[in-house]
Amino acid sequence: MLHNELYKLAAIDIGSNAVRLLVYNIIETDEDPVFKKSALVRVPIRLGKDVFDQGPISKENQLRLCDAMKAFTLLMKVHGVDHYRACATSAMREAENGRGVCGLVKAETGVAIEIIDGKEEAQIIAATDLHELIERDKSYLYVDVGGGSTEFTIFSQGRLLVSRSFKIGTVRLLRDKVDKTLWKEVETWIKTQTADLSKLSIIGSGGNINKLHKMSGRKVGQPLSILWLNAQYQFLKSMGYKDRIKILGLNPDRADVIIPATRIFLSAAKWSGAKKIHVPKIGLADGIIKNLYHSLKTK
Known part of the structure:
Protein backbone atom coordinates (compact mmCIF):
# COMPACT_ATOMS: atom_id res chain seq x y z
CA MET A 1 0.00 0.00 0.00
CA LYS A 119 -2.98 -11.14 -23.94
CA GLU A 120 -1.92 -9.75 -20.57
CA GLU A 121 1.35 -8.53 -22.08
CA ALA A 122 -0.60 -6.55 -24.70
CA GLN A 123 -2.91 -5.14 -22.00
CA ILE A 124 0.02 -4.03 -19.83
CA ILE A 125 1.72 -2.37 -22.79
CA ALA A 126 -1.54 -0.60 -23.65
CA ALA A 127 -1.63 0.78 -20.09
CA THR A 128 1.46 2.90 -20.74
CA ASP A 129 1.12 6.66 -20.65
CA LEU A 130 0.27 7.57 -24.24
CA HIS A 131 -2.18 10.43 -23.66
CA GLU A 132 0.45 13.06 -24.49
CA LEU A 133 0.99 11.50 -27.91
CA ILE A 134 -2.44 10.26 -28.98
CA GLU A 135 -4.62 12.81 -30.74
CA ARG A 136 -8.34 12.12 -30.58
CA ASP A 137 -8.97 12.74 -34.29
CA LYS A 138 -6.28 10.26 -35.41
CA SER A 139 -5.75 6.50 -35.33
CA TYR A 140 -2.69 4.56 -34.24
CA LEU A 141 -1.25 1.09 -34.53
CA TYR A 142 0.89 0.48 -31.45
CA VAL A 143 3.63 -2.05 -32.26
CA ASP A 144 5.77 -3.45 -29.45
CA VAL A 145 8.49 -5.68 -30.90
CA GLY A 146 10.11 -8.18 -28.54
CA GLY A 147 12.44 -11.09 -28.93
CA GLY A 148 9.73 -13.76 -28.91
CA SER A 149 6.53 -11.94 -29.79
CA THR A 150 5.10 -8.70 -31.09
CA GLU A 151 2.07 -7.03 -29.54
CA PHE A 152 -0.23 -4.95 -31.76
CA THR A 153 -2.81 -2.52 -30.34
CA ILE A 154 -5.23 -0.28 -32.25
CA PHE A 155 -6.17 3.14 -30.85
CA SER A 156 -8.76 5.41 -32.48
CA GLN A 157 -10.56 8.53 -31.24
CA GLY A 158 -8.60 8.28 -28.01
CA ARG A 159 -9.85 4.75 -27.27
CA LEU A 160 -8.23 1.33 -27.30
CA LEU A 161 -10.11 -0.78 -29.83
CA VAL A 162 -8.31 -4.13 -29.91
CA SER A 163 -5.01 -5.83 -29.01
CA ARG A 164 -3.37 -8.99 -30.30
CA SER A 165 -0.11 -10.80 -29.62
CA PHE A 166 1.66 -12.80 -32.33
CA LYS A 167 4.63 -15.16 -32.01
CA ILE A 168 6.79 -13.10 -34.33
CA GLY A 169 9.84 -11.70 -32.54
CA THR A 170 13.41 -10.74 -33.34
CA VAL A 171 15.14 -13.73 -31.74
CA ARG A 172 12.53 -16.12 -33.15
CA LEU A 173 13.14 -14.68 -36.63
CA LEU A 174 16.91 -14.94 -36.23
CA ARG A 175 16.50 -18.62 -35.37
CA ASP A 176 14.24 -19.08 -38.42
CA LYS A 177 11.31 -20.17 -36.23
CA VAL A 178 8.54 -18.14 -37.89
CA ASP A 179 6.40 -19.83 -40.53
CA LYS A 180 5.20 -17.89 -43.58
CA THR A 181 1.60 -18.64 -42.65
CA LEU A 182 2.03 -16.63 -39.43
CA TRP A 183 3.26 -13.61 -41.40
CA LYS A 184 0.12 -13.92 -43.52
CA GLU A 185 -2.03 -14.11 -40.39
CA VAL A 186 -0.49 -10.89 -39.07
CA GLU A 187 -0.99 -9.19 -42.45
CA THR A 188 -4.66 -10.19 -42.56
CA TRP A 189 -5.26 -9.04 -38.97
CA ILE A 190 -3.63 -5.63 -39.48
CA LYS A 191 -5.40 -5.00 -42.80
CA THR A 192 -8.77 -6.01 -41.34
CA GLN A 193 -8.42 -3.95 -38.16
CA THR A 194 -7.15 -0.80 -39.89
CA ALA A 195 -9.30 -0.92 -43.05
CA ASP A 196 -11.74 1.78 -41.89
CA LEU A 197 -9.19 3.99 -40.11
CA SER A 198 -7.77 7.12 -41.72
CA LYS A 199 -4.82 9.30 -40.66
CA LEU A 200 -3.18 6.23 -39.14
CA SER A 201 0.35 6.33 -37.73
CA ILE A 202 2.43 3.72 -35.93
CA ILE A 203 3.62 4.05 -32.36
CA GLY A 204 6.72 1.91 -31.98
CA SER A 205 8.19 0.56 -28.77
CA GLY A 206 11.04 -1.75 -27.85
CA GLY A 207 14.80 -1.36 -27.71
CA ASN A 208 15.32 -1.67 -31.46
CA ILE A 209 13.04 1.17 -32.57
CA ASN A 210 14.47 3.33 -29.77
CA LYS A 211 17.97 2.67 -31.13
CA LEU A 212 16.85 3.38 -34.70
CA HIS A 213 15.36 6.70 -33.60
CA LYS A 214 18.63 7.62 -31.89
CA MET A 215 20.61 6.63 -34.99
CA SER A 216 18.37 8.86 -37.13
CA GLY A 217 19.49 11.98 -35.28
CA ARG A 218 15.92 13.17 -34.93
CA LYS A 219 14.88 15.14 -31.86
CA VAL A 220 12.85 13.57 -29.06
CA GLY A 221 9.21 13.53 -30.13
CA GLN A 222 9.98 13.80 -33.85
CA PRO A 223 8.62 10.74 -35.72
CA LEU A 224 10.53 8.54 -38.15
CA SER A 225 9.33 8.43 -41.75
CA ILE A 226 8.74 5.02 -43.26
CA LEU A 227 10.83 6.21 -46.22
CA TRP A 228 13.84 6.77 -43.93
CA LEU A 229 13.24 3.48 -42.09
CA ASN A 230 13.21 1.50 -45.33
CA ALA A 231 16.46 3.13 -46.47
CA GLN A 232 18.02 2.38 -43.08
CA TYR A 233 16.84 -1.23 -43.35
CA GLN A 234 18.61 -1.64 -46.69
CA PHE A 235 21.74 0.02 -45.26
CA LEU A 236 21.82 -2.26 -42.21
CA LYS A 237 21.31 -5.36 -44.35
CA SER A 238 24.22 -4.33 -46.60
CA MET A 239 26.62 -4.44 -43.64
CA GLY A 240 28.05 -7.49 -41.96
CA TYR A 241 27.34 -8.27 -38.31
CA LYS A 242 30.84 -7.22 -37.16
CA ASP A 243 30.67 -3.98 -39.15
CA ARG A 244 27.36 -3.07 -37.50
CA ILE A 245 29.20 -3.38 -34.17
CA LYS A 246 32.49 -1.77 -35.25
CA ILE A 247 31.26 1.04 -37.52
CA LEU A 248 27.80 1.79 -36.10
CA GLY A 249 28.72 1.10 -32.49
CA LEU A 250 25.84 -1.30 -31.87
CA ASN A 251 26.00 -3.72 -28.96
CA PRO A 252 26.56 -7.35 -30.03
CA ASP A 253 23.09 -8.38 -28.87
CA ARG A 254 21.54 -5.45 -30.75
CA ALA A 255 23.52 -5.71 -34.01
CA ASP A 256 21.69 -8.85 -35.14
CA VAL A 257 18.12 -8.35 -33.86
CA ILE A 258 17.80 -4.79 -35.20
CA ILE A 259 17.32 -6.10 -38.76
CA PRO A 260 14.34 -8.43 -38.10
CA ALA A 261 12.86 -5.74 -35.82
CA THR A 262 13.00 -3.20 -38.64
CA ARG A 263 11.38 -5.73 -40.94
CA ILE A 264 8.46 -6.12 -38.53
CA PHE A 265 7.90 -2.34 -38.31
CA LEU A 266 8.12 -1.92 -42.09
CA SER A 267 5.65 -4.78 -42.62
CA ALA A 268 3.21 -3.22 -40.12
CA ALA A 269 3.50 0.11 -41.93
CA LYS A 270 2.91 -1.48 -45.35
CA TRP A 271 -0.17 -3.39 -44.21
CA SER A 272 -1.69 -0.47 -42.26
CA GLY A 273 -0.80 2.28 -44.74
CA ALA A 274 1.09 4.25 -42.09
CA LYS A 275 3.67 6.77 -43.30
CA LYS A 276 5.42 7.56 -40.01
CA ILE A 277 6.37 6.00 -36.68
CA HIS A 278 6.25 7.82 -33.35
CA VAL A 279 8.85 6.59 -30.86
CA PRO A 280 7.90 7.66 -27.30
CA LYS A 281 10.44 5.31 -25.66
CA ILE A 282 7.94 3.41 -23.56
CA GLY A 283 7.27 -0.30 -23.33
CA LEU A 284 6.30 -3.26 -21.19
CA ALA A 285 8.35 -2.18 -18.17
Whole structure:
Protein backbone atom coordinates (compact mmCIF):
# COMPACT_ATOMS: atom_id res chain seq x y z
CA MET A 1 0.00 0.00 0.00
CA LEU A 2 1.27 3.49 -0.86
CA HIS A 3 1.18 6.32 1.65
CA ASN A 4 4.04 8.70 0.80
CA GLU A 5 4.18 11.77 -1.43
CA LEU A 6 7.40 10.49 -3.03
CA TYR A 7 8.26 6.82 -3.51
CA LYS A 8 9.93 4.43 -5.92
CA LEU A 9 8.57 1.52 -7.91
CA ALA A 10 10.52 -0.94 -10.05
CA ALA A 11 9.69 -3.24 -12.94
CA ILE A 12 11.67 -6.29 -14.02
CA ASP A 13 11.00 -7.30 -17.63
CA ILE A 14 12.34 -10.78 -18.46
CA GLY A 15 12.19 -10.93 -22.24
CA SER A 16 13.43 -13.28 -24.94
CA ASN A 17 16.42 -11.11 -25.87
CA ALA A 18 17.23 -9.17 -22.70
CA VAL A 19 16.31 -8.70 -19.05
CA ARG A 20 15.63 -5.18 -17.78
CA LEU A 21 15.26 -3.40 -14.47
CA LEU A 22 13.42 -0.07 -14.65
CA VAL A 23 13.10 2.21 -11.61
CA TYR A 24 10.62 5.09 -11.44
CA ASN A 25 10.20 7.98 -9.02
CA ILE A 26 6.50 8.70 -8.44
CA ILE A 27 5.58 12.10 -7.03
CA GLU A 28 2.01 12.50 -5.85
CA THR A 29 0.55 15.98 -6.30
CA ASP A 30 -2.86 17.58 -5.81
CA GLU A 31 -3.57 16.62 -9.41
CA ASP A 32 -2.29 13.55 -11.29
CA PRO A 33 0.83 11.72 -10.02
CA VAL A 34 4.08 12.48 -11.84
CA PHE A 35 6.07 9.47 -13.10
CA LYS A 36 9.79 9.97 -13.72
CA LYS A 37 12.28 7.35 -14.88
CA SER A 38 15.14 7.07 -12.43
CA ALA A 39 17.28 4.18 -13.68
CA LEU A 40 17.37 1.51 -16.37
CA VAL A 41 19.66 -1.52 -16.40
CA ARG A 42 19.66 -3.97 -19.31
CA VAL A 43 21.34 -7.39 -19.28
CA PRO A 44 21.67 -9.41 -22.54
CA ILE A 45 20.51 -12.86 -21.43
CA ARG A 46 19.06 -14.34 -24.62
CA LEU A 47 16.58 -16.83 -23.16
CA GLY A 48 14.82 -17.09 -26.51
CA LYS A 49 17.84 -18.71 -28.13
CA ASP A 50 17.53 -21.65 -25.73
CA VAL A 51 13.77 -21.96 -25.88
CA PHE A 52 13.11 -21.48 -29.59
CA ASP A 53 15.96 -23.86 -30.55
CA GLN A 54 15.77 -26.57 -27.89
CA GLY A 55 12.76 -26.13 -25.59
CA PRO A 56 14.20 -25.69 -22.09
CA ILE A 57 16.27 -22.82 -20.66
CA SER A 58 19.88 -23.96 -20.36
CA LYS A 59 21.63 -24.42 -17.02
CA GLU A 60 24.05 -21.65 -17.97
CA ASN A 61 21.27 -19.13 -18.58
CA GLN A 62 19.42 -20.23 -15.45
CA LEU A 63 22.51 -19.27 -13.45
CA ARG A 64 22.93 -16.02 -15.38
CA LEU A 65 19.29 -15.15 -14.69
CA CYS A 66 19.78 -15.84 -10.97
CA ASP A 67 22.87 -13.61 -10.94
CA ALA A 68 20.93 -10.85 -12.70
CA MET A 69 18.11 -11.06 -10.15
CA LYS A 70 20.62 -10.90 -7.28
CA ALA A 71 22.15 -7.79 -8.84
CA PHE A 72 18.71 -6.25 -9.43
CA THR A 73 17.75 -6.93 -5.81
CA LEU A 74 20.81 -5.04 -4.61
CA LEU A 75 20.18 -2.19 -7.04
CA MET A 76 16.56 -1.89 -5.88
CA LYS A 77 17.80 -1.79 -2.28
CA VAL A 78 20.30 0.97 -3.09
CA HIS A 79 17.63 2.96 -4.94
CA GLY A 80 15.22 2.56 -2.03
CA VAL A 81 12.53 0.84 -4.09
CA ASP A 82 9.25 0.43 -2.18
CA HIS A 83 7.60 -2.20 -4.41
CA TYR A 84 8.46 -4.11 -7.56
CA ARG A 85 6.87 -6.49 -10.04
CA ALA A 86 8.78 -9.00 -12.19
CA CYS A 87 7.15 -10.28 -15.39
CA ALA A 88 8.44 -12.87 -17.87
CA THR A 89 7.13 -13.00 -21.41
CA SER A 90 7.39 -15.17 -24.54
CA ALA A 91 10.55 -17.22 -23.90
CA MET A 92 9.73 -18.09 -20.30
CA ARG A 93 6.10 -18.96 -20.99
CA GLU A 94 7.14 -21.32 -23.81
CA ALA A 95 10.12 -22.86 -22.02
CA GLU A 96 9.64 -26.49 -21.06
CA ASN A 97 11.16 -25.69 -17.65
CA GLY A 98 9.81 -22.13 -17.31
CA ARG A 99 8.00 -22.63 -14.02
CA GLY A 100 10.91 -24.60 -12.62
CA VAL A 101 13.27 -21.74 -13.48
CA CYS A 102 10.94 -19.30 -11.72
CA GLY A 103 11.05 -21.55 -8.66
CA LEU A 104 14.85 -21.64 -8.76
CA VAL A 105 15.07 -17.85 -9.02
CA LYS A 106 12.66 -17.44 -6.07
CA ALA A 107 14.67 -19.86 -3.94
CA GLU A 108 18.05 -18.35 -4.85
CA THR A 109 17.20 -14.63 -4.93
CA GLY A 110 13.78 -14.07 -3.36
CA VAL A 111 12.49 -12.51 -6.59
CA ALA A 112 9.01 -13.76 -7.50
CA ILE A 113 8.56 -13.90 -11.28
CA GLU A 114 5.11 -13.88 -12.91
CA ILE A 115 4.84 -15.57 -16.30
CA ILE A 116 2.29 -13.50 -18.23
CA ASP A 117 0.50 -14.60 -21.40
CA GLY A 118 0.42 -12.67 -24.65
CA LYS A 119 -2.98 -11.14 -23.94
CA GLU A 120 -1.92 -9.75 -20.57
CA GLU A 121 1.35 -8.53 -22.08
CA ALA A 122 -0.60 -6.55 -24.70
CA GLN A 123 -2.91 -5.14 -22.00
CA ILE A 124 0.02 -4.03 -19.83
CA ILE A 125 1.72 -2.37 -22.79
CA ALA A 126 -1.54 -0.60 -23.65
CA ALA A 127 -1.63 0.78 -20.09
CA THR A 128 1.46 2.90 -20.74
CA ASP A 129 1.12 6.66 -20.65
CA LEU A 130 0.27 7.57 -24.24
CA HIS A 131 -2.18 10.43 -23.66
CA GLU A 132 0.45 13.06 -24.49
CA LEU A 133 0.99 11.50 -27.91
CA ILE A 134 -2.44 10.26 -28.98
CA GLU A 135 -4.62 12.81 -30.74
CA ARG A 136 -8.34 12.12 -30.58
CA ASP A 137 -8.97 12.74 -34.29
CA LYS A 138 -6.28 10.26 -35.41
CA SER A 139 -5.75 6.50 -35.33
CA TYR A 140 -2.69 4.56 -34.24
CA LEU A 141 -1.25 1.09 -34.53
CA TYR A 142 0.89 0.48 -31.45
CA VAL A 143 3.63 -2.05 -32.26
CA ASP A 144 5.77 -3.45 -29.45
CA VAL A 145 8.49 -5.68 -30.90
CA GLY A 146 10.11 -8.18 -28.54
CA GLY A 147 12.44 -11.09 -28.93
CA GLY A 148 9.73 -13.76 -28.91
CA SER A 149 6.53 -11.94 -29.79
CA THR A 150 5.10 -8.70 -31.09
CA GLU A 151 2.07 -7.03 -29.54
CA PHE A 152 -0.23 -4.95 -31.76
CA THR A 153 -2.81 -2.52 -30.34
CA ILE A 154 -5.23 -0.28 -32.25
CA PHE A 155 -6.17 3.14 -30.85
CA SER A 156 -8.76 5.41 -32.48
CA GLN A 157 -10.56 8.53 -31.24
CA GLY A 158 -8.60 8.28 -28.01
CA ARG A 159 -9.85 4.75 -27.27
CA LEU A 160 -8.23 1.33 -27.30
CA LEU A 161 -10.11 -0.78 -29.83
CA VAL A 162 -8.31 -4.13 -29.91
CA SER A 163 -5.01 -5.83 -29.01
CA ARG A 164 -3.37 -8.99 -30.30
CA SER A 165 -0.11 -10.80 -29.62
CA PHE A 166 1.66 -12.80 -32.33
CA LYS A 167 4.63 -15.16 -32.01
CA ILE A 168 6.79 -13.10 -34.33
CA GLY A 169 9.84 -11.70 -32.54
CA THR A 170 13.41 -10.74 -33.34
CA VAL A 171 15.14 -13.73 -31.74
CA ARG A 172 12.53 -16.12 -33.15
CA LEU A 173 13.14 -14.68 -36.63
CA LEU A 174 16.91 -14.94 -36.23
CA ARG A 175 16.50 -18.62 -35.37
CA ASP A 176 14.24 -19.08 -38.42
CA LYS A 177 11.31 -20.17 -36.23
CA VAL A 178 8.54 -18.14 -37.89
CA ASP A 179 6.40 -19.83 -40.53
CA LYS A 180 5.20 -17.89 -43.58
CA THR A 181 1.60 -18.64 -42.65
CA LEU A 182 2.03 -16.63 -39.43
CA TRP A 183 3.26 -13.61 -41.40
CA LYS A 184 0.12 -13.92 -43.52
CA GLU A 185 -2.03 -14.11 -40.39
CA VAL A 186 -0.49 -10.89 -39.07
CA GLU A 187 -0.99 -9.19 -42.45
CA THR A 188 -4.66 -10.19 -42.56
CA TRP A 189 -5.26 -9.04 -38.97
CA ILE A 190 -3.63 -5.63 -39.48
CA LYS A 191 -5.40 -5.00 -42.80
CA THR A 192 -8.77 -6.01 -41.34
CA GLN A 193 -8.42 -3.95 -38.16
CA THR A 194 -7.15 -0.80 -39.89
CA ALA A 195 -9.30 -0.92 -43.05
CA ASP A 196 -11.74 1.78 -41.89
CA LEU A 197 -9.19 3.99 -40.11
CA SER A 198 -7.77 7.12 -41.72
CA LYS A 199 -4.82 9.30 -40.66
CA LEU A 200 -3.18 6.23 -39.14
CA SER A 201 0.35 6.33 -37.73
CA ILE A 202 2.43 3.72 -35.93
CA ILE A 203 3.62 4.05 -32.36
CA GLY A 204 6.72 1.91 -31.98
CA SER A 205 8.19 0.56 -28.77
CA GLY A 206 11.04 -1.75 -27.85
CA GLY A 207 14.80 -1.36 -27.71
CA ASN A 208 15.32 -1.67 -31.46
CA ILE A 209 13.04 1.17 -32.57
CA ASN A 210 14.47 3.33 -29.77
CA LYS A 211 17.97 2.67 -31.13
CA LEU A 212 16.85 3.38 -34.70
CA HIS A 213 15.36 6.70 -33.60
CA LYS A 214 18.63 7.62 -31.89
CA MET A 215 20.61 6.63 -34.99
CA SER A 216 18.37 8.86 -37.13
CA GLY A 217 19.49 11.98 -35.28
CA ARG A 218 15.92 13.17 -34.93
CA LYS A 219 14.88 15.14 -31.86
CA VAL A 220 12.85 13.57 -29.06
CA GLY A 221 9.21 13.53 -30.13
CA GLN A 222 9.98 13.80 -33.85
CA PRO A 223 8.62 10.74 -35.72
CA LEU A 224 10.53 8.54 -38.15
CA SER A 225 9.33 8.43 -41.75
CA ILE A 226 8.74 5.02 -43.26
CA LEU A 227 10.83 6.21 -46.22
CA TRP A 228 13.84 6.77 -43.93
CA LEU A 229 13.24 3.48 -42.09
CA ASN A 230 13.21 1.50 -45.33
CA ALA A 231 16.46 3.13 -46.47
CA GLN A 232 18.02 2.38 -43.08
CA TYR A 233 16.84 -1.23 -43.35
CA GLN A 234 18.61 -1.64 -46.69
CA PHE A 235 21.74 0.02 -45.26
CA LEU A 236 21.82 -2.26 -42.21
CA LYS A 237 21.31 -5.36 -44.35
CA SER A 238 24.22 -4.33 -46.60
CA MET A 239 26.62 -4.44 -43.64
CA GLY A 240 28.05 -7.49 -41.96
CA TYR A 241 27.34 -8.27 -38.31
CA LYS A 242 30.84 -7.22 -37.16
CA ASP A 243 30.67 -3.98 -39.15
CA ARG A 244 27.36 -3.07 -37.50
CA ILE A 245 29.20 -3.38 -34.17
CA LYS A 246 32.49 -1.77 -35.25
CA ILE A 247 31.26 1.04 -37.52
CA LEU A 248 27.80 1.79 -36.10
CA GLY A 249 28.72 1.10 -32.49
CA LEU A 250 25.84 -1.30 -31.87
CA ASN A 251 26.00 -3.72 -28.96
CA PRO A 252 26.56 -7.35 -30.03
CA ASP A 253 23.09 -8.38 -28.87
CA ARG A 254 21.54 -5.45 -30.75
CA ALA A 255 23.52 -5.71 -34.01
CA ASP A 256 21.69 -8.85 -35.14
CA VAL A 257 18.12 -8.35 -33.86
CA ILE A 258 17.80 -4.79 -35.20
CA ILE A 259 17.32 -6.10 -38.76
CA PRO A 260 14.34 -8.43 -38.10
CA ALA A 261 12.86 -5.74 -35.82
CA THR A 262 13.00 -3.20 -38.64
CA ARG A 263 11.38 -5.73 -40.94
CA ILE A 264 8.46 -6.12 -38.53
CA PHE A 265 7.90 -2.34 -38.31
CA LEU A 266 8.12 -1.92 -42.09
CA SER A 267 5.65 -4.78 -42.62
CA ALA A 268 3.21 -3.22 -40.12
CA ALA A 269 3.50 0.11 -41.93
CA LYS A 270 2.91 -1.48 -45.35
CA TRP A 271 -0.17 -3.39 -44.21
CA SER A 272 -1.69 -0.47 -42.26
CA GLY A 273 -0.80 2.28 -44.74
CA ALA A 274 1.09 4.25 -42.09
CA LYS A 275 3.67 6.77 -43.30
CA LYS A 276 5.42 7.56 -40.01
CA ILE A 277 6.37 6.00 -36.68
CA HIS A 278 6.25 7.82 -33.35
CA VAL A 279 8.85 6.59 -30.86
CA PRO A 280 7.90 7.66 -27.30
CA LYS A 281 10.44 5.31 -25.66
CA ILE A 282 7.94 3.41 -23.56
CA GLY A 283 7.27 -0.30 -23.33
CA LEU A 284 6.30 -3.26 -21.19
CA ALA A 285 8.35 -2.18 -18.17
CA ASP A 286 6.63 1.23 -18.14
CA GLY A 287 3.27 -0.49 -18.28
CA ILE A 288 4.24 -2.77 -15.38
CA ILE A 289 5.03 0.33 -13.30
CA LYS A 290 1.66 1.91 -14.10
CA ASN A 291 -0.25 -1.29 -13.32
CA LEU A 292 1.69 -1.77 -10.08
CA TYR A 293 0.99 1.81 -9.00
CA HIS A 294 -2.76 1.56 -9.63
CA SER A 295 -3.03 -1.84 -7.93
CA LEU A 296 -1.24 -0.52 -4.85
CA LYS A 297 -3.43 2.60 -4.71
CA THR A 298 -6.60 0.53 -4.75
CA LYS A 299 -5.52 -1.60 -1.79
